Amino acid sequence: MKKVGIIGGGASGLIAALYAKKNGADVTVFERKDRVGKKILVTGNGRCNFTNAYMKPECYYTDDVSFVERVLENYSSKDLCMFFTSLGLLIKDKNGYFYPACEQASAVLDVIRSAINETDINIRTDSLVTEVKAADTGFTVKTEGGETFSFDSVIMSCGGKAGLPAKENANGYDILKTLGHTVTKLYPALTQIKCEGANFKALSGVRDECELYLFKDEELIMKQAGEVLFTDYGLSGIVSFQVSHCVAQCLDEKKNVTIVLNLLPGFEREDLKNFVMSKLLLHENQTVESFFTGFLNKKLNIEIIKMCGLKPSALVRDCDKEAIIDAVLYMQEFTVKAVGVNGFDKSQVTGGGVLISELTDNLESVLHKGLYITGELVDVDGICGGYNLQWAFSTGAIAGKNASL
Ligand SMILES: Cc1cc2nc3c(=O)[nH]c(=O)nc-3n(C[C@H](O)[C@H](O)[C@H](O)COP(=O)(O)OP(=O)(O)OC[C@H]3O[C@@H](n4cnc5c(N)ncnc54)[C@H](O)[C@@H]3O)c2cc1C
Incomplete structure (x- = not known):
């Protein structure tokens, strides 16, 4: 059984966990906060606009439109709606903008959490990961509390700087830099x-x-x-x-x-x-x-x-x-x-991130086999309208499926 460690229990990390589990992996999610998915609750003014019927690469800022296109083909808006439907979420289409029917973001998080609770996915809250190191086989993950864990694959789903209070450091980028990845200049976007x-x-x-x-x-x-x-x-x-x-x-x-x-x-x-x-x-x-x-x-x-x-x-x-x-x-x-x-504290998404050229279409690092990078950490950001959550969910789903193979 493959051991998969997921750093960050946000939109991309949680969906990654469910798909990795579906493939039979032994999954652990590390979340620095006391609960997972807190950001999902504030999306779409508390209503969570999670995707859009008009899903075109031009809705994203990126250096490589075709990469975005391939990712979104691989796990599309339709796939995401089917996934949520399978979790029991009734979806509302408001002129192509998709929301939970009740227009409460908490419903999206609740169905994800229920699905996770039905599995043995190990969720470790209050667990800030400070280091990820490539080992001879797989990776070691260290938390702020000094604990060390070993995994065959690691999915970096730490999110970006957007929406974080100024004092809260988005250390996912730093961890990836220590693993040799290039992080472009970061900009506050959707602000x-x-x-x-x-x-x-x-x-x-x-x-x-x-x-x-x-x-x-x-x-x-x-x-x-x-x-x-x-x-x-x-x-x-x-x-x-x-x-x-x-x-x-x-x-x-x-x-x-x-x-x-x-x-x-x-x-x-x-x-x-x-x-x-x-x-x-x-x-x-x-x-x-x-x-x-x-x-x-x-x-x-x-x-x-x-x-x-x-x-x-x-x-x-x-x-x-x-x-x-x-x-x-x-x-x-x-x-x-x-x-x-x-600034970033007022913005909804981070512009910039890990270079796309350092990732395969499966969101796997070209530098370290078994390392995956998802969501806002990647140098892709969308316009308003559900594009950023779709990106997070698509990249998370693809990474989760592949990390567990
Ligand atoms: C106010 C607001 C409204 C938004 N509205 C929408 C919307 O309606 N539609 C839309 O498409 N997008 C929206 N977005 C953007 C969307 O929420 C993000 O793009 C998306 O959540 C990114 O997903 P992610 O998984 O990459 O990161 P996140 O969802 O941010 O998850 C990252 C998780 O990792 C945890 N973490 C970080 N570092 C560590 C670490 N070192 N160790 C352990 N855990 C760690 C964080 O605490 C967090 O829980 C909104 C954003 C904001 C701020």
Whole structure:
């Protein structure tokens, strides 16, 4: 019987344990916390969006799209849904975003834990692994308490730096470095963006369905559509999350990063201009602030009026009409400068990780036979929408199946 040690009882480690056990292995999971799977509970705002019907490699940041494609073919979104169904979880499809039907993340963890409890998988909580060493045959694993264990195969499922309090060290990367693996630069991803160029304090709390255009120096590098949420220091909301990895990378390269928001998507510029011109004919006795009613959230209207050099209290008839038209058109090109992203503690996933070129398609290390690396530790991170949990579950399932052979 193969002895498999799994370092980390999170999404990828737990599924790895179940698949390794299914193949008849003797499985031990080491978890530093007092319970396994704690992060699963906070996913999807407590609802756990664990996968997506639209599962394409372009939904992932990676150096090797074809690797991601092969992994996701090998253990797909459909496979994951079948796995959860087999554990007795009723699944809800919300426009292609998959959740447990009850929309409680705890249900996902509960069915996994029940399945584990039905086996003799050895779960060691409060067990921080500090060292993994390749031995003549297999590996030795040392915990903080000084205990040493031997395994034929080890699956590193320690997760990344995302969501961890600053004082908590993600030591999985260090362990892998001591085993000779290369860890790329790590970035906080799926997080808020710090910006300059608008009075964010005044805009804090405003939400808008928009299009976001991301420029690196002058070059357009990304476009996203969805909700933006203004915070007192910059931008949050799904569109900001989706581009945050890229923003962090560009800033790291010392590039100028500009974000242009089309806050009135779906309106042709010419139509908007004609609407403003006819409104100008009918409403020139209004104040500028009243004239702008209905275009955007009031706070955004006022900020844009000011940014465009107009006074909210001035009468339209006393203003330069071109300036009013320009201010409305500026709503489609609201421009700010990105100056940073929030830290790992606020981010949902870690960008970067162990080089893909150091892994086989089975997530096995090319440096050490029998060593597997899963989930967030690998240099692959997904956009919002269930892509990161799918990655964790796919890599964990594949590693678990293979480590036990
Ligand atoms: C707030 C938040 C919301 C999210 N929402 C979603 C979502 O809705 N959909 C989605 O797809 N993704 C979401 N994610 C991302 C997703 O949770 C992660 O990508 C995924 O959990 C990564 O799985 P993992 O197994 O690699 O690591 P983790 O799930 O982080 O598990 C790693 C485990 O290893 C343990 N560990 C670490 N080091 C050691 C050690 N040395 N010894 C022993 N144990 C150790 C940790 O305590 C942890 O339990 C969210 C993340 C956050 C922070």
